[in-house]
Amino acid sequence: MGTTVYLPKIIGRVLSINGVKSLKVKTFTRLSGSETDLVPKKISVSRDEIARLDNDPISPENGVLIVEAHGGK
Numbered sequence: 713m714g715t716t717v718y719l720p721k722i723i724g725r726v727l728s729i730n731g732v733k734s735l736k737v738k739t740f741t742r743l744s745g746s747e748t749d750l751v752p753k754k755i756s757v758s759r760d761e762i763a764r765l766d767n768d769p770i771s772p773e774n775g776v777l778i779v780e781a782h783g784g785k
Contacts, residue, residue: 714759719752743773
């Protein structure tokens with residue numbers, strides 16, 4: 713609870729996947745947040761909140777991650 717979510721940490725995890733050479737972040741925001749061209753480096757989480765990323769299309773309110781792959785062999 714209350715753990716801030718840092719974008720650089722997520723990027724590092726994605727880049728550690730075998731075969732991933734680069735990535736581009738388009739949006740990093742709370743679901744209820746407004747999208748802008750600016751991508752924050754962190755999402756602050758209050759003491760009574762838990763950050764979730766279930767990636768369940770039935771419950772997008774629990775976090776969504778969309779990955780588009782291009783190129784490769």
